[in-house]
Amino acid sequence: METQNLSAEERKAILCVCIQAAFADGSQAEVERAQIEKVVNGFSGDHPDLASAYQDMLSGKLSLAQVTTQLPTPAAKTLAYEMAVCVCNADGVVKETEKQFLTDLRHALQLDSSSTDLHQQTAQALVEQPLSGTPTPPVIDASRDADLDRLILNAAILNGALEIMPHTLATMAVVPLQMRMVYQIGKRYGYELDRGHVKDFLATVGIGLSSQVFEGFTRRIVGGLTRGLAGRLLGGLAGQAAGSAFAFATTYALGQVAKRYYASDRTLSTEQLKEVFSSMLEDARSMQGRYSREITQKAQQVNVSQLLPLVRQNG
Numbered sequence: 001m002e003t004q005n006l007s008a009e010e011r012k013a014i015l016c017v018c019i020q021a022a023f024a025d026g027s028q029a030e031v032e033r034a035q036i037e038k039v040v041n042g043f044s045g046d047h048p049d050l051a052s053a054y055q056d057m058l059s060g061k062l063s064l065a066q067v068t069t070q071l072p073t074p075a076a077k078t079l080a081y082e083m084a085v086c087v088c089n090a091d092g093v094v095k096e097t098e099k100q101f102l103t104d105l106r107h108a109l110q111l112d113s114s115s116t117d118l119h120q121q122t123a124q125a126l127v128e129q130p131l132s133g134t135p136t137p138p139v140i141d142a143s144r145d146a147d148l149d150r151l152i153l154n155a156a157i158l159n160g161a162l163e164i165m166p167h168t169l170a171t172m173a174v175v176p177l178q179m180r181m182v183y184q185i186g187k188r189y190g191y192e193l194d195r196g197h198v199k200d201f202l203a204t205v206g207i208g209l210s211s212q213v214f215e216g217f218t219r220r221i222v223g224g225l226t227r228g229l230a231g232r233l234l235g236g237l238a239g240q241a242a243g244s245a246f247a248f249a250t251t252y253a254l255g256q257v258a259k260r261y262y263a264s265d266r267t268l269s270t271e272q273l274k275e276v277f278s279s280m281l282e283d284a285r286s287m288q289g290r291y292s293r294e295i296t297q298k299a300q301q302v303n304v305s306q307l308l309p310l311v312r313q314n315g
Helices: 008-024 030-044 050-058 064-068 074-089 096-108 113-127 144-162 168-188 194-204 209-222 229-233 239-263 270-301 303-314
Strands: none
Touching: 008 030, 008 050, 008 064, 008 074, 008 096, 008 168, 030 050, 030 209, 050 194, 050 303, 064 096, 074 096, 074 168, 074 209, 096 113, 113 168, 144 168, 144 239, 144 270, 168 194, 168 209, 168 239, 168 303, 194 239, 209 239, 239 270
């Protein structure tokens, strides 16, 4: 996903498309709405028209047709559509209202379906991969903690690497890999989890699926701003560097809190889970720099054609 050549008008228009995509299902859960608002508010200090665009899109003052006229180049049109597809698919269920939105968007952008179908199919396949991978029996010995710590760190490095990659689908793959990681951790403690449970677990600690993808795209489009959620958390890193650091930290913290939760026989309260998650984010913040070389190397080793196999294997 190349964004450095976009004009300011194109960047704003693509963000508007992402905002509308995030709310296209008409029934965003409260955690998603809160996270999306937090992302917008975080960036609006340096990019005030983003907040106004957010309000204009939600109020209907700024229509999809008006926004798409601000995307004159084929590259900008394609990027806007690809991001919208990823946001709509992030939670694994594309509702009829979202399908209609994507159809309307494709027509407004005058994109041919033959050039967009493959992206839609790949995005859907990424989020629909079964959580279960190679059967892994519960481990009940002293090596389990070390084994799970390796699994969590490897997942964090991989997700940090994905946010460096320039393709929209790389950002989208972060959420399925996080879900597979949580599933794998629960499995190691003898719990057979389904997709609904894992989604609820992520929401409980404060991670929205659509909002996480939305934030990744917002950071990339806005670029050098430092006052977004990731900037506040990770000391003002910008652009893709902030995206990579945030993906690493979020994945690491999620894995650690999942390990504690299932090790406790799922007795931790919602407040305790959020507290542990917040603490683990701070730990991950201090750790991320030590693994920057591994993250960069991993990003160089992975290409877009390997995303589906990666999601299948990591779990």
